[in-house]
Amino acid sequence: MKIAVLTGGGDCPGLNAAVRAVVYRAEQRGHTVWGLRDGWKGLLSSDPPTRLDRASVQEIVGWGGTVLGSSRTNPFKSEDTAKDALRRFQDGGFEGLVAIGGDDTLSAALAMHQRGGPVVGVPKTMDNDVEGTDWTFGFDSATSVAMDALSRLRDTARSHHRVLILEVMGRHAGWVALLAGLASGADYTVLPEEPFDIARFRECVQRAIQARGYALVVASEGAEVSSDLRGGTATRDDFGHEILREKGVAAYLARRLEEEGGWECRTAVIGHIQRGGPPTLFDRVLATRLGAYAIDLVERREFGKVAVLRGEEIRAIPLAEAVARTRKVSPYWLDLLHTFDA
Numbered sequence: 123m124k125i126a127v128l129t130g131g132g133d134c135p136g137l138n139a140a141v142r143a144v145v146y147r148a149e150q151r152g153h154t155v156w157g158l159r160d161g162w163k164g165l166l167s168s169d170p171p172t173r174l175d176r177a178s179v180q181e182i183v184g185w186g187g188t189v190l191g192s193s194r195t196n197p198f199k200s201e202d203t204a205k206d207a208l209r210r211f212q213d214g215g216f217e218g219l220v221a222i223g224g225d226d227t228l229s230a231a232l233a234m235h236q237r238g239g240p241v242v243g244v245p246k247t248m249d250n251d252v253e254g255t256d257w258t259f260g261f262d263s264a265t266s267v268a269m270d271a272l273s274r275l276r277d278t279a280r281s282h283h284r285v286l287i288l289e290v291m292g293r294h295a296g297w298v299a300l301l302a303g304l305a306s307g308a309d310y311t312v313l314p315e316e317p318f319d320i321a322r323f324r325e326c327v328q329r330a331i332q333a334r335g336y337a338l339v340v341a342s343e344g345a346e347v348s349s350d351l352r353g354g355t356a357t358r359d360d361f362g363h364e365i366l367r368e369k370g371v372a373a374y375l376a377r378r379l380e381e382e383g384g385w386e387c388r389t390a391v392i393g394h395i396q397r398g399g400p401p402t403l404f405d406r407v408l409a410t411r412l413g414a415y416a417i418d419l420v421e422r423r424e425f426g427k428v429a430v431l432r433g434e435e436i437r438a439i440p441l442a443e444a445v446a447r448t449r450k451v452s453p454y455w456l457d458l459l460h461t462f463d464a
Contacts, residue, residue: 123153123217124154124215125144125154125156125218125220125417126156126158126214126216127145127156127158127219127221127222128139128158128162128165130161130192130227130230131192131194131223131246133186133192133258133302133398134248134397135248135260136246136401137187137192138182138185138186138187138406139182139401139406140246141189142180142183142411142434143417147417149175153417155173155175158190159171160190160195161193161227162196162197162207162230163195163197165206165211166206166207196226196230198230198234198237202229207234207236208237208238218242218420218425219240220416220420222241222413223244224251225251225445225448228245228252228441228445230244232442235441241425241441242424242425244428245258245429245430248261248396249293251295251449253443253444253448254439255430259405259406259408260299262401262405263401264397265297269305272288272306272308272338272340272446280334283336284336284388285327285331285336285337286337286387286390288391289340289391290341290342290392292342292345293314294314294448294450295449297451297453299313299340304390304459306338307462308338309338310327310463311339311341312340312342312347312375313342313457315450320378320455323375324378324379327383329464330464333464339375341372343371344371347371347375373389374450377428411436415429415438426441426442427440427441428440
């Protein structure tokens with residue numbers, strides 16, 4: 123079989139490990155793999171796909187980013203571009219496509235499958251918000267970076283008797299903030315899943331300051347802390363998502379604390395630092411397992427499915443199930459989180 127592979131959406135650690143696994147498994151079974159450049163844009167571009175073999179991917183298991191490039195292009199946002207993408211795929215002689223990405227990439231894969239395209243999915247996202255899988259690769263690496271940042275900020279907060287607020291990624295789901303806050307002992311964690319209570323927020327900060335002279339807060343970039351911050355920018359991507367870089371959740375929280383409590387505050391927004399760097403052991407192994415299983419699905423012609431982690435096993439579920447909703451922080455995790463509020 124002639125198989126194509128692409129990486130779409132935001133990059134995260136583990137993508138290259140997944141691509142490597144796709145190539146190794148395919149060659150083991152006698153198939154060939156071709157990489158589409160820059161995600162779904164590769165199906166709309168006249169640039170030829172790149173032939174991938176063991177020699178070309180042997181060393182990339184620990185690399186960050188993606189050697190194939192990525193974009194937030196959505197070829198299925200109109201019927202004209204959808205027809206063009208499918209025609210180019212068929213003209214290339216491909217018999218299967220492995221789409222590696224998050225909700226948006228997998229939604230595009232579902233749209234391709236509904237039009238008869240032979241596609242399977244591999245879930246990745248540093249946000250850990252894909253439904254149907256216990257964990258996504260990229261998340262452990264990104265959260266480890268956030269955890270390290272919080273630990274470093276604690277040193278500065280303690281030294282200068284300040285409130286330090288770290289803003290991390292997380293549009294609709296607060297998994298990064300949740301686990302980074304739990305692992306680093308944050309005094310308060312602000313998540314998109316919970317209505318923001320400014321009074322409770324101030325109380326927790328005040329208790330932390332009274333106890334030891336400083337406070338440490340972590341907040342998801344997508345948390346709705348004020349109606350004034352909604353629609354911080356009108357810019358949207360191909361999938362209709364608001365670009366959050368101008369929303370300023372951490373800055374708003376710091377301003378409120380300084381105005382109402384008189385505390386000296388500092389903020390840190392690590393942004394895309396969470397995306398880069400080598401993947402952790404967990405992410406390398408998970409990406410490898412998912413990439414290899416995706417080839418098993420293609421070989422069995424089980425198209426329209428996505429490889430997921432359930433417990434210790436890799437299984438397949440329908441793409442429609444994986445993109446039906448966003449996987450958000452559950453009440454169990456929220457209850458555990460509030461056990462450790464200041």
